[in-house]
Amino acid sequence: MVVLCPSLISAHRKPDPASTRFLVMSPLRSSTSGKLRLIVVNHGVSEELLNDTMKVVTEFFEMPMEEKASLYSQDPNEVCKLYTSNTNYDTENFHFWRDALKHPCHPLEACIQLWPQKMTRYSLTLGLPKHCDPNLITILLQGSADGLQVFKDGQWLGVGLLPNALVVNIGHQLQIVSNNKLKSAEHRVTNSKVARNTVGLFISSRDDCIIQPAKSLTSEAEPPLYKPFRYKDFLSYYISMMGDTESALQPFKLPSNQC
Ligand SMILES: O=C(O)CCC(=O)C(=O)O
Numbered sequence: 681m682v683v684l685c686p687s688l689i690s691a692h693r694k695p696d697p698a699s700t701r702f703l704v705m706s707p708l709r710s711s712t713s714g715k716l717r718l719i720v721v722n723h724g725v726s727e728e729l730l731n732d733t734m735k736v737v738t739e740f741f742e743m744p745m746e747e748k749a750s751l752y753s754q755d756p757n758e759v760c761k762l763y764t765s766n767t768n769y770d771t772e773n774f775h776f777w778r779d780a781l782k783h784p785c786h787p788l789e790a791c792i793q794l795w796p797q798k799m800t801r802y803s804l805t806l807g808l809p810k811h812c813d814p815n816l817i818t819i820l821l822q823g824s825a826d827g828l829q830v831f832k833d834g835q836w837l838g839v840g841l842l843p844n845a846l847v848v849n850i851g852h853q854l855q856i857v858s859n860n861k862l863k864s865a866e867h868r869v870t871n872s873k874v875a876r877n878t879v880g881l882f883i884s885s886r887d888d889c890i891i892q893p894a895k896s897l898t899s900e901a902e903p904p905l906y907k908p909f910r911y912k913d914f915l916s917y918y919i920s921m922m923g924d925t926e927s928a929l930q931p932f933k934l935p936s937n938q939c
């Protein structure tokens with residue numbers, strides 16, 4: 681267990697020793713590979729807000745199919761959409777048992793206009809193949825059904841459910857910016873017998889941002905391992921690679937990093 685400096689997680693609040701935040705890291709941390717999966721408890725987000733968030737999401741997926749149909753799209757460029765399986769439905773070899781609602785959050789005033797307004801009833805999620813997230817950091821609020829697993833030391837480990845905890849995933853973008861000091865976490869969701877809901881906050885740069893290893897993290901001894909590239913170019917390639925973690929990064933690596 682590692683204490684997370686309050687100023688890192690909540691820059692706008694005064695540090696309060698009584699509410700020191702903890703990152704529960706073991707047993708999901710590998711000191712050799714640099715891969716981390718963080719589970720944040722005592723994060724300062726109220727239990728009421730977490731419960732309300734999960735309730736709204738559950739209500740959305742419980743709506744009748746006809747109500748949700750207007751939001752359905754498999755267009756990779758659609759920003760606010762309901763989709764099934766992965767983002768490559770037409771070309772993927774297998775379909776996964778999963779419905780996903782994706783919507784942007786920033787800037788809030790503009791994005792909120794795109795969000796679905798109507799909530800009532802209908803079910804299911806489940807089943808996501810192994811992948812790393814392409815973005816910077818993903819914060820997951822898991823519902824009451826287990827299933828999320830992380831690949832560590834050659835085996836899949838269940839992340840488990842901790843009440844009111846948030847799971848924090850490192851994505852490819854952070855691996856690149858940290859020049860491989862942090863590694864994106866390979867994860868998947870196994871099938872389960874019950875409907876399963878997760879709320880994911882995918883934090884990433886804007887599409888037109890140039891992504892490259894941070895200058896402060898490179899030196900002559902530790903040269904950059906990735907070329908500078910536009911995030912949207914990486915994202916299109918990532919989508920076309922259908923979750924193949926290593927291949928997705930390959931064209932963006934510099935020659936010294938080809939292994
Ligand atoms: O359902 C989950 O817990 C994880 C979802 C996930 O990994 C993703 O959407 O990228």
Ligand SMILES: [Fe+2]
Nearest residue numbers: 811812813867
């Ligand atoms: Fe993911």
